[in-house]
Each structure stands twice: as structure tokens, then as C-alpha cells.
Amino acid sequence: MTSPFSVLVLCTGNSARSILGEAILNQLGAGRVAAHSAGSKPKGQPHPGALRLLARRGIDTSPFRSKSWNEFTGGDAPPIDLAITVCGNAAGEACPVFFGAPLKAHWGLPDPADMTGSDDEVDAAFEETWRLLEMRVRAFLALPFETMDRAALSGALAQIGQMEGAA
Template sequence: MNILFLCTGNSCRSIIAEATFNHLAPSDMHAMSAGSQPTGEVHPRSITLLKAKGIATEGYSSKSWNNLPVTPDIVITVCGNAAGETCPAYLGNVLRAHWGVDDPAKATGTEEQINASFESAYQILKARIEAFLALAPEAIKDHKVLKSELDSIASIV
């Protein structure tokens, strides 16, 4: 099963989700990330955060959804609703869900406040990924049930 974490810039949230998912998931599941308008680089604080969590960072890059190595089975957008962002709509016949998370790249304030924004995004995404990975195999195989579960997981904070 291939999961695509999608946002606009593909520099923070979707990269954090991709790396965290791949760190936690069994070998038969794989995550990738992309953006509709990629920034071209992974935010340095994303790399710092992932390394601090013991998650490998090699090979991750900001990339376009036009250059995916495989067609995803599930697309999860991670753009933040509260920030007034427009999430890209992935074109393809795949199961879709929205797990909105505020963009830590837009955080302002002290170093501690900015770092706290990255930590918050990571914790929310990790909790949602863990909930997804805890689903019963039967739920994952039934698209209607899986869609409902993915939508429910979106409320975890």
C-alpha cells in the first residue's frame, strides 16, 4: 500500500508525515510526499526535528506530485484549514482524506515558539499515523470503512 502525503510546498508537514510514516510502518506500507507547488527544499527545521526523533532523513526532498514513482492508493492532504490554505486536489482515482495541520514554516516568534510549532505538527501527525497503523486489516481492505476511519483520525490532536 502506498500513501501520498500532499500539501502545497512539500517542505514541512508532508515531509514530516512521510518520514514518520516510513519509520513506523510495516514493510508492506510505504509513504511518499509531494506538493502541488513544491518549494524545492526541505525546511531545515523539519530535518532537525526528524533527526532528534531518531528518524532517518536521507533521501527526502521537496518534489512535485507530477514526479511520483508510483500511483498512490491513498492521498492524505495535510494543509491547515485554519490558516486559510487551499489544499491541492490530487487528480486520480484514489481514496482521499484530509488531515489538516497548521504550517510550522509560517510560525513566528521566539526560537522556542517556532520550534514548538514544528513539535506540535510532528506530534499531531505521529498520533494520526499511529491511529492509522493500528487499524484492523479488515478496515484497511474495505474502502468505505477505511474512508470513514481516515476521516475520523483527522480529528486527533
């Protein structure tokens, strides 16, 4: 049996979008994908809105933590096949650049952690981010990525990054 395709979802703080991306990839890609998330400047803990959303979806929140991408660069780190950045360039965010993965993609989205207001308003922003990420993950999982050549997969990943809501 071949190993699952290893995906690292990256953002600056690793508290919201990248955590949701990890959860969606692992949930929908079980067996085909092994997803992780990290940040270049981790916040130290997942955003409460992300944890509430995961709990509402019946996903155990205990494995999720805000961690540094340094955990994925050492000799004992899992091999990474694809690094996906999810930070929003339109908001002036500086996306981290991960040098350890052979493939890179950018699926920029607005940060729901920037939402202020009531828990209901914050939760609505997280739900929208989930919807946009899930759409991208489903498009990725519809690809025969295990057998695609690098150029074709890179092109498909770039198209996925331009889907609705791209930031």
C-alpha cells in the same frame, strides 16, 4: 508477499507537514506502508525546522526533498493507494487535489513553517506538528486497512482527520 500500502502525503509547499508525515509513516509503518510526500507548489527544499526535527529523532535527512506531485502522476510513478492532504483549511490554505489515488483523506494541521521566532520556538511548533501527525499515523496503523472495504476505510480516515489539532 504483497506490496506495502502506498501513501502520498500532500501539501502545497512540501517542506514541513508532508515531509514529517512521510517520515512518520515510513518509520512506524515499515513493511506495511511505503510513504512519499509532494506538493502542488513545492518550496524547493525542506524547511530547516523539519530537518532539525528529523535529525533529533535519528532519521537520516538526506532522502527528503521538496518535490512536485507531478512525480506521482506519470506512467513511471509508483502506484498510490491513499493520498492524504495535511494543509490547514482553517488558515485559508488551498489544499491540493490529487486525482491519481483511489482513496483520499484530509488530515489538516496548522503549518509549523509559518512560525516565526527563535529556533527554539520554531522547533516547538514542529514538535507539536510531529505529535499530532504521529497520533494520526498510529490510529491509521491500528486499522486493518489492508482488508477494509473502501467505504469503511474512507470513514475511518475521515475520523482520524478530526482528531486533536485539526485545522
